[in-house]
Amino acid sequence: MAGNLTGGSIGRSAGPSRRRTYRPMSDINVTPFVDVMLVLLIVFMVTAPLLTAGVSVDLPRTDARPLTDSVEPVVVSVDAEGRIYLQETEIDSATLVPRLLAVTEENTEARIYVRGDRAIDYGRVMQVMGLISQAGFVRVALVAEVAVPDTEAGGAP
Numbered sequence: 001m002a003g004n005l006t007g008g009s010i011g012r013s014a015g016p017s018r019r020r021t022y023r024p025m026s027d028i029n030v031t032p033f034v035d036v037m038l039v040l041l042i043v044f045m046v047t048a049p050l051l052t053a054g055v056s057v058d059l060p061r062t063d064a065r066p067l068t069d070s071v072e073p074v075v076v077s078v079d080a081e082g083r084i085y086l087q088e089t090e091i092d093s094a095t096l097v098p099r100l101l102a103v104t105e106e107n108t109e110a111r112i113y114v115r116g117d118r119a120i121d122y123g124r125v126m127q128v129m130g131l132i133s134q135a136g137f138v139r140v141a142l143v144a145e146v147a148v149p150d151t152e153a154g155g156a157p
Contacts, residue, residue, distance in 0.1 A: 074104060074112045075143075077114075078116045097132070108135075110137065112139065114132070114143065
């Protein structure tokens with residue numbers, strides 16, 4: 001009743017000897033590519049909101065609906081100390097109008113957003129808006145944050 005359980009001698013196959021040939025794989029392994037793309041997507045999704053506004057301004061809140069405009073507007077900001085910024089560059093009030101005319105290529109129909117800090121004196125923001133209006137710009141708007149209703153306190157913030 002004794003028998004050979006291995007089916008033959010060790011090291012040899014039971015069937016005819018077949019020689020395996022190396023065949024290169026013609027498929028592209030896309031898994032590393034997808035992994036890298038997902039990591040880049042996440043990095044850009046996290047960093048993109050940080051690049052939108054370079055001047056820190058604490059905007060007042062409002063219940064008005066947001067504007068939808070396909071053309072990127074020119075942004076003038078007034079921070080808490082009263083300093084004026086055109087986009088992200090600090091400028092003084094004497095050079096505001098010439099720089100605006102240069103940036104908009106003297107297009108007085110260009111949309112200009114004025115962002116004023118919540119803590120700044122209202123008169124300073126109106127002074128900046130007056131300078132812009134005197135230069136002939138007709139599409140000047142104030143920017144505010146959308147108010148989130150405070151349900152716990154029962155009132156607006």
